[in-house]
Each structure stands twice: as structure tokens, then as C-alpha cells.
Amino acid sequence: MAQLTKQDLIDIRRHLHEYPELAMQEVQTHQYLLAVIQKFKQDYLEIREVPELPTALLVYVTGSAPNRTIGYRTDIDALPVIEQTGLPFASKNPGIMHACGHDIHMTVALGVLNWFSEHQPKDNLVFFFQPAEESQNGGKVAYEKGVFEGKWRPDEFYGLHDNPNLPAGAIGCRMGTLFAxxxxxxxxxxxxxxxxxxxxxxxxxxxxxxxxxxxxxxxxxxxxxxxxxxxxxxxxxxxxxxxxxxxxxxxxxxxxxxxxxxxxxxxxxxxxxxxxxxxxxxxxxxxxxxxQGGYLPVENNDSLTRRFIAFAKQDSQTQFIETQPAMTGEDFGYLLSKIPGTMFWLGVDDNSALHSATLNPKESSISKGINSIVRFLEYRQTAD
Structure with a gap:
């Protein structure tokens, strides 16, 4: 498979949206993600499954002249919500819906990974497709099971959450705490x-x-x-x-x-x-x-977040919006308590709130988000 097109990405997102699964039950999702990734150019990739956490998936991208290992995390589970969008690709799993936009999260992650499978990065990259963000704190479980040991431990970690209150494709972030x-x-x-x-x-x-x-x-x-x-x-x-x-x-x-x-x-x-x-x-x-489990505050690392925001502000192709902290929870906070990093918003421009039965993110946010993240990761690899 060559580089994914905008239509490829939309098709992937719609498939993921049709087949949502609850925390620690993401069997079909795992299989689909694996099948997509296996079609990418494999020259720089190493795919890892985790028997102790069977729905998790990691991919290592070998850098050409690495100074560090950069982690990127996406969550893959859905919510026990009866979908009411009326979309032709609405959930086919009764009572379960990607009402928090994790289908968008996964699609963006696949797009970024696909880019670096075709364009070898300088630094090593680790992509973590994480189960059980909505409940059962999958990030904490993965960390405690030793998933991030040896070469699989990032020196810094990044992840996004979609935001219906921001314009489609906009990047939002702030210094300090992003999520409670x-x-x-x-x-x-x-x-x-x-x-x-x-x-x-x-x-x-x-x-x-x-x-x-x-x-x-x-x-x-x-x-x-x-x-x-x-x-x-x-x-x-x-x-x-x-x-x-x-x-x-x-x-x-x-x-x-x-x-x-x-x-x-x-x-x-x-x-x-x-x-x-x-x-x-x-x-x-x-x-x-x-x-509390793994739902610690998402406290962004000062130096890494300052660099991320500086990039987003000066990048002509990124619409950056400084945001206020939110009282919503996210288990990426646990990983950031162990590994320095930054979480940020991706705008998806929708009138419905996260976790609502009518959430319908704008699909135009996908390619814009991928492009901003790719440019940031390439920019990050030129820094000391």
C-alpha cells in the first residue's frame, strides 16, 4: 500500500465507526488495525502484539539516525451509547458507539504511521494503539505490564483528543493541565x-x-x-x-x-x-x-509543550488555538506521569458534545490533523 489518500482515510474511519467495541473487548478493532498496518511498507516497521493485553497493538518505526524515541498514542475503545446519528455508516454493534471520537483518533494515528512507513524518520517512533481508555484504564494496565520497556519506552509521548468545539483540523493545546x-x-x-x-x-x-x-x-x-x-x-x-x-x-x-x-x-x-x-x-x-485507577490529571510537560505550541503557532498550515483546561478525564494522564509528553486537541467542529449519541465529527479534520502531526514530528526531530 502506498500513501493513504483522503478517501482511504475516510473509508478507514467509517469502517471503525461501524464496528465499535467496549474496553478490553476491541478484538475486531485490533484485527482491523493490524490488517491495515500490515499493508504499509514494512522496511522500517516492527509490529508487536501483547499477549498480556491482547487487544493492544504497538508499532516501532526505526529511525535513520536516532537521538531519541518519540511515542504517539491513540485510544481504540468505544462507549455503551445507542447511536442516533442516522448516518449510513452508523454503528452495527447494538448499544455501542464511538461517541468520543476514537474512530477519528485511530484514523489519524494510522495516517501518521503510514507517512513514516513511506518516509523514514530520523528518530525512532513508537505508536501505541491503546485499549480501554473509557474504562479500566488501559494506559495504566499497559505500563504496569511492562509494555514500555527497553526500546519500546518512549523518551517523550504525544497524543490527541478530538474537540467538537474547535474548527475542523485546528490544533488546541495549553501549558500545564489539559484534562482533569x-x-x-x-x-x-x-x-x-x-x-x-x-x-x-x-x-x-x-x-x-x-x-x-x-x-x-x-x-x-x-x-x-x-x-x-x-x-x-x-x-x-x-x-x-x-x-x-x-x-x-x-x-x-x-x-x-x-x-x-x-x-x-x-x-x-x-x-x-x-x-x-x-x-x-x-x-x-x-x-x-x-x-482513581489511571485517571490522573493530564499534566503537559513544560519544555515539550512549549516547543509543541511554538511549532503550532509558527506553522503556516496549522490553525492553533490556545485552550482552557477541561474537567473531562483521560487516562493518558497516567502515562504522562511516567513519561514526559504533551496531549493536545484536534478540532472536529460538531454541534454535539463528546459522549453524546449524535456526535458526528467533521471528516475534514482527519487529513488536517495528520498533516500537522507529521510536520510537528519532523520538526521535533531537528531539535536537540
Whole structure:
């Protein structure tokens, strides 16, 4: 296969969109990606599958005179969303959709890899097609399984996320944090059930849960520096079985988001304190548990990001937009906590939000994104 045309790229994207798969189940996606890559010129390529992480795929591109190894990551999983776009290439897998645009991500990565299969880079490149970004933190799993050891460990790592609020093909980035870190929080309150007519003989966990939720609202408003920002959202509350029985148990499930790991840890500490206070005040047992997994803040490396932004601003073929941090999560943050790098946005110009059933990215963003990334990687290889 020679260099992919714009139509080739659109066809690839549409195929990927038709057959989305959930985290750690990306079997068809893996096979399709492998089949496409195997058609590329193989002179400089080494393809690696990972038995411990069977849907992952890595490709090593040997540089002509390498000073470093540059990593590029794309995520490959989809979401449990029922598609409502009405597109002729809409998802054929019921209840699953590329509602976060990972089909665009993969297509761009394939386009960049295809270019360097035809034009040998100076530096070594490692392309990582990562499963399970949306859940199960595939980046963390891969790192802990030793995927990035030896020659497969990049000296620096790059990756993109599509953004429907930016013009198609535009590149967005910023110094510091691009995406927030996220932590799941589960709270179990245990008291004593009883008859609705005799509250004095019971210990009502509906009341305790309500007070817990109310008190938590003061953490962000009174314990967090407003310039730094943080979010606590409780999206689920379960308690009781019937209207005339006092609930002896309640469960609250939510999420914490912060732009730095320090902020997330601060909010976690304050939540524990509130839980202890509720337990004392209501004579209840309050168990609170947290799970962050690999969803650390996406904190861009200062020197690499400064260079990336400088390139994007001076490159006549790239439309660069400096963006604000977003409270959405991304497990690339875990990899950036281990390997310096930069994450950036690729504009896809759509009225629908990420994770929505009607997301329909502009396909014109694909070639523009590939061209900007190729030019950046070639520019990066001329730097010391």
C-alpha cells in the first residue's frame, strides 16, 4: 500500500465507526488495525502484539539516525451509547458507539504511521494503539505490564483528543493541565431501619445521606482555591425499599475532578473528614472508598509543550488555538506521569458534545490533523 489518500482515510474511519467495541473487548478493532498496518511498507516497521493485553497493538518505526524515541498514542475503545446519528455508516454493534471520537483518533494515528512507513524518520517512533481508555484504564494496565520497556519506552509521548468545539483540523493545546484527573467515590452509610411511625427507634440513613451531600457542597465552595478549581458530583443515591420504612442503609456514588493530583488528594481528605463528622453526628457507620485507577490529571510537560505550541503557532498550515483546561478525564494522564509528553486537541467542529449519541465529527479534520502531526514530528526531530 502506498500513501493513504483522503478517501482511504475516510473509508478507514467509517469502517471503525461501524464496528465499535467496549474496553478490553476491541478484538475486531485490533484485527482491523493490524490488517491495515500490515499493508504499509514494512522496511522500517516492527509490529508487536501483547499477549498480556491482547487487544493492544504497538508499532516501532526505526529511525535513520536516532537521538531519541518519540511515542504517539491513540485510544481504540468505544462507549455503551445507542447511536442516533442516522448516518449510513452508523454503528452495527447494538448499544455501542464511538461517541468520543476514537474512530477519528485511530484514523489519524494510522495516517501518521503510514507517512513514516513511506518516509523514514530520523528518530525512532513508537505508536501505541491503546485499549480501554473509557474504562479500566488501559494506559495504566499497559505500563504496569511492562509494555514500555527497553526500546519500546518512549523518551517523550504525544497524543490527541478530538474537540467538537474547535474548527475542523485546528490544533488546541495549553501549558500545564489539559484534562482533569478523576476519582470515583463510593459512600456507604449504615444505621438502623424501622417503622416510619417510630423514628426514635431507628437511625435514618436517608437523613444522614442528605446531610452528607449538603455538607460536601461546601468543600469546593469553601475549601478549594477558586483559581485552582475542583468538582465533586454525586450522580447516584440509593436508599430504602418502601415509603413507610425508615432506611437503615444508603449508598452514594460520585466522582471527584481536579486539575492537579494535589487538588484531588485535598478533596479526598476533606471528604473523609465530612464522612467522619456524619458518622459521629448520626451514630452511623460511614464507609467511604475511592478509586482513581489511571485517571490522573493530564499534566503537559513544560519544555515539550512549549516547543509543541511554538511549532503550532509558527506553522503556516496549522490553525492553533490556545485552550482552557477541561474537567473531562483521560487516562493518558497516567502515562504522562511516567513519561514526559504533551496531549493536545484536534478540532472536529460538531454541534454535539463528546459522549453524546449524535456526535458526528467533521471528516475534514482527519487529513488536517495528520498533516500537522507529521510536520510537528519532523520538526521535533531537528531539535536537540
Amino acid at each position: 484527573g478523576t476519582t470515583e467515590v463510593n459512600v456507604d452509610l449504615i444505621g438502623k431501619s424501622g417503622h416510619a411511625a417510630y423514628p426514635q427507634d431507628a437511625n435514618d440513613m436517608v437523613v444522614a445521606a442528605a446531610q452528607f451531600i449538603n455538607q460536601v457542597q461546601t468543600i469546593v465552595s469553601r475549601s478549594v482555591n477558586p483559581i485552582e478549581g475542583g468538582v465533586i458530583t454525586f450522580g447516584r443515591l440509593d436508599a430504602g425499599t418502601i415509603r413507610n420504612v425508615i432506611a437503615g442503609k444508603a449508598r452514594i456514588e460520585g466522582t471527584i475532578r481536579g486539575l492537579t493530583q494535589k487538588m484531588i488528594e485535598h478533596i479526598v481528605d476533606r471528604l473523609k473528614q465530612v464522612a467522619d463528622g456524619i458518622a459521629t453526628s448520626y451514630g452511623a457507620t460511614v464507609n467511604i472508598a475511592f478509586n
